Amino acid sequence: MNRASFDKPPLFDDPAEKARWVRQMFARIVPGYDRVNRAMTFGMDRRWRQATVAAANPRGALALDIATGTGDLAIELIRQGARHVIAADFVTEMIAVGRRKAAAVASAGEITFVAGDAIALPFADGTFDSVVNGFMLRNLTNLKATLEELRRVLKPGGRLACLDVTHPPGALRPFCLAYFNGLVPLIGGMLSGDFAAYRYLPRSLNDLPNAKRLAAIMSQAGFSDVSYQLLNFGLIAIHTARK
Numbered sequence: 001m002n003r004a005s006f007d008k009p010p011l012f013d014d015p016a017e018k019a020r021w022v023r024q025m026f027a028r029i030v031p032g033y034d035r036v037n038r039a040m041t042f043g044m045d046r047r048w049r050q051a052t053v054a055a056a057n058p059r060g061a062l063a064l065d066i067a068t069g070t071g072d073l074a075i076e077l078i079r080q081g082a083r084h085v086i087a088a089d090f091v092t093e094m095i096a097v098g099r100r101k102a103a104a105v106a107s108a109g110e111i112t113f114v115a116g117d118a119i120a121l122p123f124a125d126g127t128f129d130s131v132v133n134g135f136m137l138r139n140l141t142n143l144k145a146t147l148e149e150l151r152r153v154l155k156p157g158g159r160l161a162c163l164d165v166t167h168p169p170g171a172l173r174p175f176c177l178a179y180f181n182g183l184v185p186l187i188g189g190m191l192s193g194d195f196a197a198y199r200y201l202p203r204s205l206n207d208l209p210n211a212k213r214l215a216a217i218m219s220q221a222g223f224s225d226v227s228y229q230l231l232n233f234g235l236i237a238i239h240t241a242r243k
C-alpha cells in the first residue's frame with residue numbers, strides 16, 4: 001500500500017483530471033475488486049446484475065457491456081442467452097482480469113474484451129441489440145454525451161440497461177446514507193488498503209442526478225420508453241430505455 005492510498009480523493013474542477021484520476025484509481029484496485037464488491041454489498045450485487053441483464057432483453061443479442069470492469073455483467077449476458085458480448089473498459093488492468101474470468105466460465109469466443117472509452121466507442125452506428133453498464137454513470141465526465149454515444153451504437157429498437165447507486169428517497173434515507181457513506185468506504189478501505197478509492201465511491205454520487213432526473217436526461221439523449229426500478233430501499237437504480 002502506498003502513501004497516496006490514504007489521501008482524500010480530490011475535488012475535480014476539470015473533466016480530464018477526473019477521467020485521469022478515475023482510470024488510475026480503478027487500475028489500482030483491480031486485484032481485490034471482486035472480493036471487495038461481494039463484501040460491500042453482502043453478495044447482493046449478483047442479484048442486481050441479473051436484474052439489469054434481464055432488463056436488456058439479451059436472448060440472441062449481440063450485446064455491449066460498457067465499463068465492464070472484471071466482466072460480471074458480460075458473463076451474466078451470456079448466461080441469459082446473449083449470442084455474443086463485447087466487453088469494453090478504459091482500464092486495461094480490469095479487462096485482463098475479466099478475460100481470465102470469462103475464459104473459465106464462458107465458452108471460448110462468446111465474450112470479446114476490448115479497450116474503449118464510453119464517450120467515444122470504437123463501433124459503428126447501430127451495432128448492438130443490447131447495451132448494459134454497471135456502476136459506470138457516476139464516473140463519467142459528460143453523462144448526456146455518453147448516453148448519446150450508447151444510443152448511437154444501439155440498433156433501432158435496441159435496449160439499454162444501466163445499473164448504479166442512486167440518491168435514496170424517503171424515511172430510510174439516513175440509514176442508506178450511513179451504510180453508503182460510512183460502512184462502504186470502511187469495508188472497501190480495510191479490504192483493499194486503498195481508503196481514497198473507497199472514499200471516492202460515496203463522493204462520486206454527488207456527480208449523478210437522482211433517478212428521476214437521470215431518466216429525464218436519458219429521454220433528452222434520444223431514448224424512448226425510459227423507466228427505472230429502485231432496489232435496496234432506493235439506494236440502487238436500474239434504468240432501462242429503448243432506441
Ligand SMILES: C[S@@+](CC[C@H](N)C(=O)[O-])C[C@H]1O[C@@H](n2cnc3c(N)ncnc32)[C@H](O)[C@@H]1O
Binds near residue numbers: 026066091117140
Ligand atoms: C465500479 S466499476 C464497475 C465495473 C463493472 N461494470 C461491475 O459491475 O462490476 C466501474 C468501471 O467503469 C470503468 N469506466 C469508468 N468510466 C469509463 C469510461 N468513460 N469508459 C469506459 N470505462 C469506464 C472503470 O474503468 C471501471 O472498470
